[in-house]
Amino acid sequence: MSFELSYELLVGLLVLTAAAWSVAARDTYSATVGFVSYGLLIAIMWMQLQAFDVALAEVAIGSGLTGLLLLSAAARLRAAEARVTSRPPVMLRIVAALACTAVSVSIAATVLRLPESAPSLAGAAVGALPATGLGNPVNGVLMAFRAFDTLLEKVVLVLSLVGVWSLAPEPGWSGRPRLLHPFADDGVLRFLARTLPPIGLLFGAHLMWNGADEPGGAFQGATVLAAMWLLVLMAGLGEAPRIRERWLRVAVVAGPMTFITVGLAGIGVAGAFLAYPEPHAKSLILFVELPMMLTIALVLALLVAGPPEPTAGP
Template sequence: MDRNRWLLPLLLMLFVGLGYAVLSIPEPVEGLPKMLVDNMELGGVSNPVTAVLLNFRGYDTLLEMGVLLVALLGVWSLGGMPDYHESSPGLVLDIMSRQLVPVLIIVAGYLLWVGADAPGGAFQAGALLGAAGVLLLLCGWRIGNKCSGLPLRILIVLGLGMFVMAGTGLLLIEGEFLQYPPPVASELILIIEAAATLSIGTTLAAMFLGSRPGEADK
């Protein structure tokens, strides 16, 4: 009852804060699309969306990777993974998974590769990898003890870690954080997006479990 007494004031404060944020949004700045087009040759990619997400507004994408990691840590903080009782996925789901999972992985790789020149990229590819993982989990597949410890955590932090390492390296070499030199911009973006794809897919699939997988056997 004591908690419920504070629920309404908190919701009202949240409503007021969101209303203030919406009403105080500034007017769109004229000329930003033209500035993007004029500087596309410096972005390392020809797809304007990828150029904005990975180059011109790399900080936003870096924080988005951080938000995914924090969300997963919040899920894991709820406790250990509940006991799993193996059951048959059924003939339809089993056949569908065998056909769809390879297709999802191939399409994810294609979206990652084509993202530099057309709609696609790490988040779309990662979402497909996450869907493939969820489908496998629905079919009864579970992470082995040897993979649920350090290997799983490396995959989860790989995208954010690669972002930070690339930005720090550029800061030390070029003096600018996440400002890719044009000669190597496309290669750096591809490396960061590949790492982000693996992290996003792993994170989304891990969230589906609902709790943290058990520690590896000692």
């Protein structure tokens, strides 16, 4: 057995173990830790498949940010969970087990029945790439060939933030989200929150700028920016903004609005919604990506921060 194959088998085994662990764990917190390690292992698998863009997205969003969301949910649920001691009735557990098995079996059957040579548009995407002026085919697909999907994805992000905010109590609407920060006045965390953000800001910008030609992109870069902002908030060095602030509302919709405006202009200039005039395609894409990154970073951080809470004072 070659080294490569045994390495892949080992990673695959670890992925399955982490997945089983996070499903079987009784405690929400342990399940979340299992989920985060599962995400990191999946990213190693994507690296092995040479899909660096997907690996970056998995680490930043799938494992990191989703992990943080789940952790804060687990922390908020802890009090409620302690009260529930009885296990669900046997019938309910049998039905749940049957439903889960049915889903797993159908997924497995579908994967096994996939055609031998998977249908692929990769050749067409790479062939048409020079017209966009980009060097990274993944970014070409995201920002040009399937720009409509990317636009809708950003709209969904904004809607999800509206969903989180709508959980706020009535007086919360003039308040600000309050992060759980158990180490607010800790000197060590404050040191990290002062030292890391310059590096993180540079790295986030680098990921977005580099995404045009190499693995990276606005979403991955924005996640790094969001993480830096959350670090500052958690260290108690800053406060989340009041959600009624005008600049915040504008920044939250800036990305999708720019995208839609450029898309509508495309009808007149290039003949279709979201079409770019060829010589300016790359600069237009970067022009859309910049506010989009701002929107994604803000929305992701605010999703983690949670619904606004009533605060005293003006």
